[in-house]
Amino acid sequence: MSSLLGLTAHQLQGLLEKKEISSEDLVKEHLTRIAQSEEQIKAFVTVTGQEALQQARTIDEKRSRGEQPGSLAGIPLALTDNLCTQGIKTTASSRMLRDFRPPYNAAVVEKLQEAGAVSVGKCNLDEFGLGASTENSAFFPTHNPYGEQAVPGGACGGAAAAVAAQEVVFALGSDTGGSLRQPASFCGVIGLKPTYGAVSRYGLIACASSLDQVGCFTRDMTDCALVMNVIYGRDAKDSTSVSFPAGDFTKFLVNDVKGLKIGIPREYLQEVNDPRITAYLQQAAAKLEELGAVCEEVSLPHTAEAASCYNLILAAEVSSNLARYDGVQYGLRVQGEDLVSMYKKSRSQGFGEEVKKQIILGTYVLSSGQYEDYYLQALKVRTLIKEDFAQVLSKYDCLLTPATPTAAFDFGAIKDNLSLLTSLNTLTCPANLAGIPALSLPFGTAAQGSPCGLQLLGRAFGEETLLRVGYALEQNTNLTQPSPAVKGEM
């Protein structure tokens, strides 16, 4: 039997349905791969091999009884470790939650289980989702499969690396300001941040609630649509979730972009500091025009303010959401001589540097006397950014931008490099501020052969267009990244 690694979910589905392979074999092969490559990649905080094999066997039994085991039955996936899994450690890559075992599953975890998908483990991220490289994980950094010195991106770098290193077929994570799209770009996979409210946040350990969305990493557009079919939809446990009218997303996988109007925001191009990325974007635009779409330069005038606006809103919401980690009910408790010292010790020792920085900043911008000058201003800018998109997207079906200003950078490169961080955020955070869907897809390689991606931005609930354009690019260009050289390769 040839290797099953690197195949997509829909390819594997075919093999599973024809009973050419079993889910158990498929999961075993991926667990073996994980065992071999983890020393190099370090994508996982927890690997749940036993649970995965058990679930795979159940799926196989169902299939052998002729039952329909679900649309993603038997396919191995990874979950970012900020998605709650019942009885299984969910750490958010924080010392604070090192031993936290939630008594419930996240809504998306339930949905994946119903669809028969098999989680093989929990992936590393920047602590509580705060970071762009996984260097802020309290446990260890994850390495980019395309270069050991390079970061995988973040916050959900572990999950992106796991998909890229063929440790799993697809993965779930969350995107607060680019945490799915930026690592997707650095690791050469597809990353989708859905429209705000399209996917339930129940059981996602909150970073910034008004920005967070659960989304996925996949190897191709078809898998992306298949995963969307499972995770989308209103959930009674999340009052900000809404029902999505699309139905089956695979019906938008049509190789046809004729007549679509695609805008290219000039402010985004200004952030790019690798000429190859600009060239790739132009190539993609040319290809889309060749296929019958119209590509025009557009302007989103408040783009330059987006990163500062995002920083304030992020910090404010983080300071609030993370206040619950006080050592009283769950998580790390460090005893002190009295209540206040217990609070201080638990939080000082439980949180990492970046988290503390955000909490301090957020506490400041919400405090009386500062609120009007910072937080309220940020809310106003957020409205302007939303209006920018509303205006442009009333004339254009979607927008095409670079996903990242560079390819993956080396460890340590981002620390104190404020302008790099600002550029990274500027390309991805506006979609979170506006609540619109955004997709990052691999497109070429930049420096040292590491991948980089393009980004598609759509109207709220306009995922259909992102799928169409992404699929057309995938079908008509060579998006596939050469497999990374991961140690322990067979």
Add this chain to the structure above:
Amino acid sequence: MSTEYEVVIGLEVHAELKTKTKIFCSCPTEFGGEENTHVCPGCLGFPGTLPIMNKKAVEYAVRAGLALNCEIQEYSKFDRKHYFYPDLPTAYQISQFEFPICKAGYVEIAVNGKKKKIRLNRIHLEEDAGKLLHSGNSITSSQYSLADYNRSGMGLIELVSEPDLSSAEEARTYLEKLRAVLEYTGVSDVKMEQGSLRCDANISLRPVGSSKLGTKTEIKNMNSYRSLQRALEYEIERQREVLEEGGTIIQETRGWDEEKGITSSMRSKEEADDYRYFSDPDLPPIVLEPAWVEEIRASLPELPDAKKDRLVMELGLSEYDADIITGSRALADFFDKTVTLFNEPKTVANWVMGEYLRLLNAEGTEVQESKVSPEKMAALLKSQATGKISGKMAKAVFEEMFMTGKDPEKIIKEKGLVQISDTDALGEIVEKVLAANPQSVADYQAGKEKALGFLVGQVMKETKGQANPGVVNGLLKQKLTD
């Protein structure tokens, strides 16, 4: 010459909503469950959980707002109020700060016969915190504290008055009025002793005629109507003394000590928390359909003020009597039902306010739990009205009925309580008594009215109390003037 001061009080009242489930999760709200049994990851603030609005809680807040003449807000939203304390699982309370659900209401109170309108600034929805049980006196002096989160996430409304109250008595009367309205509308259990009604007061003094408010203190820990009144009376005197000695009032929070009968400083303004309010991103705003609000308005019961007016205007009760009867919905309903069965409102009122309330208070029973039904009450009053039993007998029967719940007819029969109203039978006894008491007869005829009472008493004695006093009275008068 000493300055005259006037008192300015505003109350912040918290009422626990009588919804079946908590405000943001589906845990039950029953009082008195075993510790930490009415909890879920949501009301324990576990990571990743999200609040889900309880529609009934919104309805109850609107109900309270309508009953208190508020402007119901079509748009309202939730904010997070941040502070660290172990009874608050998420370290923020979900409350309504910027846009409350009800604004600008009022209630009317009457103190010493003087009516006064007390304005409400707002009513807003929020969640309750859990309860701590300290091993020592306070969290700082305890070796350990136990936390019970059964109450965490229970729905509350906070009713904030304008500073329109000018005495401790007015404050108490206002709180009793709110209690009645919230009970009538079914919004809350309003039991202060169980904590379903709680009250803090802001209080300051200023020279009479001054339009500028004095420095206020906030008083907490008042757990009954009586302690509210006592605490405010104490605080008024304390502030007066400070001002009269030329001192200044410190803006602070003070706790009422029921045993010592004093208020003492808990924390100063400088130590007060900065709550860092901001919109809760997990909850969409509440947008009310005007038609739904009207539906709620149409479903409101007769409210205490309207009921009181009806009792006075239509049934001829005194203001005082009507006030007491309408003080609680259960009592008012009992009265109304009894009157429909026995249409003598004043008699019913006398019984309800007299014997009935006396026994309820003595036994510490609620109207709802009482064994006396309006039907039994009416039956008893009929027996008295028809002269079957005397008033004195009726009281005895009532007491037994109250304790046992037996039918009054059965009690009358068992006790052999039959009033003798037969003029022939009583006539003989009257003759006998007159013959035996010539001196009294002479006294009466000489104009000493008192002698008649003595003679009635003698007849009652002869009949072992079973004679109908009215009939005896009539017979005696007739014989004495013959």
